[in-house]
Amino acid sequence: MSKALTLKRSYPPGDFAIWIVIYIELLTFGLFFVGYAFSRRLNVQMFNDSQLFLNKTAGFIDTLILITSSYFIVKAILSIKNSNENDIRISSSIASKWLLATMGFGGVFLVNKLLEFSDIFAHGFSLSTNTFFMFYLLLTMFHFMHVLLGTIIIYTIRQKTKRLGYTSADYSGMETGAVYWHLVDLLWIVLFALIYILR
Amino acid sequence: MKKNVEIVWLVLIILSIFAFLLGYLKLVSSSLVTVLLISTFIKGQLVVEYFMGLKEVKFKYRIIPTLWLSVVLSLVAVAYYLPLGKL
Numbered sequence: 001m002s003k004a005l006t007l008k009r010s011y012p013p014g015d016f017a018i019w020i021v022i023y024i025e026l027l028t029f030g031l032f033f034v035g036y037a038f039s040r041r042l043n044v045q046m047f048n049d050s051q052l053f054l055n056k057t058a059g060f061i062d063t064l065i066l067i068t069s070s071y072f073i074v075k076a077i078l079s080i081k082n083s084n085e086n087d088i089r090i091s092s093s094i095a096s097k098w099l100l101a102t103m104g105f106g107g108v109f110l111v112n113k114l115l116e117f118s119d120i121f122a123h124g125f126s127l128s129t130n131t132f133f134m135f136y137l138l139l140t141m142f143h144f145m146h147v148l149l150g151t152i153i154i155y156t157i158r159q160k161t162k163r164l165g166y167t168s169a170d171y172s173g174m175e176t177g178a179v180y181w182h183l184v185d186l187l188w189i190v191l192f193a194l195i196y197i198l199r
Numbered sequence: 200m201k202k203n204v205e206i207v208w209l210v211l212i213i214l215s216i217f218a219f220l221l222g223y224l225k226l227v228s229s230s231l232v233t234v235l236l237i238s239t240f241i242k243g244q245l246v247v248e249y250f251m252g253l254k255e256v257k258f259k260y261r262i263i264p265t266l267w268l269s270v271v272l273s274l275v276a277v278a279y280y281l282p283l284g285k286l
Binding site for chain 1: 242274
């Protein structure tokens with residue numbers, strides 16, 4: 001392997017500005033996660049009892065959806081990254097299909113979450129029910145907004161991909177959207193373990 | 200890289216099934232909290248390194264999300280393990 005191939009990239013993938021956004025998001029969600037864990041100490045029984053009303057299966061399906069959609073967007077990037085001038089039309093078409101699958105899974109996540117929220121509200125729970133439901137609803141709704149934004153971003157990336165807007169020499173825009181989507185995935189992985197499983 | 204992505208996806212799915220079963224079968228005891236937090240750390244680290252692509256960049260950029268995962272999950276562990284009445 002040549003020395004050039006073993007060199008590390010100077011900067012993370014995507015636009016550098018997205019990493020500022022990512023660090024701010026990590027800090028914000030991190031404070032919420034730690035706040036949840038320490039608030040639980042004040043009334044462990046209430047947190048454990050309230051958690052029983054959550055649909056663990058729905059949370060698990062959401063996890064599978066986001067992890068798989070993250071995989072899809074990596075495949076879209078690899079299609080463009082490994083393309084050359086001669087096959088850019090085919091590579092863009094393949095990438096576009098992976099992006100469509102990512103959007104589709106994002107849409108399924110949003111619908112699944114809306115069903116879960118409607119079930120929670122139908123049981124009479126709200127932000128003011130207790131501290132557990134305050135954290136649960138705040139965190140999951142805040143995360144929901146991120147998935148919604150991520151799906152819109154992927155839609156715009158897909159539109160550009162269909163116009164052959166990305167090449168193996170310039171796909172930074174696609175990487176920017178992808179790292180945001182992976183952030184959404186990363187946050188959900190911690191959220192799922194903390195809110196749905198740990199007790 | 201190509202094969203890595205498939206393997207990473209599979210490991211993430213397996214660890215998610217493991218976490219779900221622990222919760223679904225109500226097996227989460229105090230000793231398994233650590234196991235679950237470590238499995239969450241591994242999942243997060245796989246997403247950061249292989250999906251976000253930070254494995255390919257310099258250490259100073261890779262370390263920030265890793266530190267975030269370590270600090271957040273360690274503080275969660277402290278909150279779960281510290282005897283009630285302390286803090």
